[in-house]
Amino acid sequence: MMRRLKTRLRGLVPYPSFPVILFLIVSCLSCSRSGSEVKNLILLIGDGMGPQEIGLALSYARYSESPALKDRALALEKLMNEGTTGIALTSPEGFLVTDSAASATQIATGKKSRPGMIGLDRDGNRAESILEKARKSGRSAGLVSDTRITHATPAAFAAHRPSRAMESEIALDILDSGAEVLLSGGLRHWLPGGTDGSALKPAGSVGFPVRSARKDGRNLLEEVRSQGYATVFDRASLKESSSPKLLGLFAASEMPDAITVNRTRSHKERTVPTLAEMTEKALQTLSQNKKGFFLMVEGGQIDYAGHSNDAGRLLHEMLVFNEAADVVYRWARGRSDTLVVVIADHATGGFSFSYSRHNPPPAIRLPGAAFKDKEYSARNNYVNPSVLDRLYAQKKSFENIRREFEALDTALQTPERFMRMFNEAVEFKISLSQAAGILELMDAPPGFMFKKERVYKIPRIRDFPEFYTAAMENRSNLMARAVAPEQGVVWSTGGHTASPVLVTAWGPAKHTRSFGGVHHTTDVYRLMAGALGL
Secondary structure (H helix, E strand, O other): OHHHHHHHHHOOOOOOOHHHHHHHHHHHHHHHHHHHOOOEEEEEEEOEOOHHHHHHHHHHHHHOOOOOOOOOOOHHHHHHHHOEEEEEEOOOOOOOOOOHHHHHHHHHHOOOOOOOOEOEOOOOOEOOOHHHHHHHOOOEEEEEEEEEOOOHHHHHOOOOEOOOOOHHHHHHHHHHHOOOEEEEEOHHHOOOOOOEHHHHOOOOOOOOOOEOOOOOOOOHHHHHHHOOOEEEOOHHHHHHOOOOOEEEEOOOOOOOOHHHHHHHOOOOOOOOOOHHHHHHHHHHHHOOOOOOEEEEEEEOHHHHHHHHOOHHHHHHHHHHHHHHHHHHHHHHOOOOOEEEEEEOOOEEOOOEEOOEOOOOOOOEOOOOHHHOOOOEOOOOEOOOOHHHHHHHOOOOOHHHHHHHHHOOOHHHOOHHHHHHHHHHHOOOOOOHHHHHHHHOEEEOOOOOEEOOEEOOEEEOOOOOHHHOOOHHHHHHHHHHHHHHHHHOEEOOOOOEEOOOEEEEEEOOHHHHHHHOEEEEHHHHHHHHHHHHOO
């Protein structure tokens, strides 16, 4: 290139000096590089969304008799069909299986991390995130999640702490990150210690109970307002806000699960925005920056459904995430300056449909010549697609059923009451003996701790109990076992798995083609940062 440039320059300048040539080369390369970058990057993370979870949503869209979708082609499917899809290994430093903190940190920073760490490399050093680098480049940045803004996945893009449990400290880092749009739950970590929702006044009030989880007296809402942010706590205020800097906190902790979202979305009195509505507002706000933006949107409760082994809730969570993906797809369609990346931080629960001996279908007559003198038999139950509509018809998550039951007076916590509560909410019914089994307790293993208090009794998991670590929440896993034969569903664990996850890139082909093949989550960071020219 140097020789060609010298030859061309001789026709213009008799004897160009080396500094002049060097300046022109650097300028030329800079122009070429800036012209190849994308302006905007939108990262969609389905927390716990392994390939099987995507398969569940795709099956529902295709085979449901009355899908709750405008189009049988999911936005996720459109992104995959029109973009490039590869797979990504998720392993953290020293282990095969990751948690959300390490995996999100690896996606956000390109550095190997360890379970529990937020925004730190494997040695515990601060690792600069793609959000922080994007803001240094003059772009705006935003984080959206239906969990808490201080939860592991969003935290990894804006915070640097040794433990994901340090959510009140993580809130300080997020405040300092300068990200212009922050929309999620987790208000309890932004109020001064010892206070409740009344601390919001006179700036406003919230329609949900909240008490601070902070131990200090800092009012982060006042601090964020002093930096020019508008603070909103309900759907109407979110919609009305035109502020270029926006903090929206719509729940004390995590936001409502997707079953609740889908059952209440048409209610006139609904005050909590959906993941799609938050995504739409984030795009509207961030796109005002002519230099571009980075936006991360997390469907965080796909993971919750996987931990609970709740197939009905899992379907709803996938559809809520897909709705947010559709907002992104419609906004970015036809643009040449935007790259969209869809990935999971890990898979959760080991979900799948599986054939079984339970209620195999009867033999039938087929019109084909090969079966002229005999009947066709499938022999096993290969799962009738009607299961999909029954899963969608679930009225409450297993977790909400459990919490409502455990909130009853102890004398009312009977197998009969539990069976009735479960069967009113779920299309797949349980018997009285199954209800009794779900409520059965056992002595906790030595050293078993939950929320810093000694736990003496936990639900009895009879197979692979070591893989169910969430104490009383294991009751949800027992509900899943009771209805699994009718659902045609199997689960392998109550935790995360090491399954590779899908990664899809959609946008300019010169950037998306690199996402094909096999990667590690740290490689995904490298590809995204390269597309932004960081």
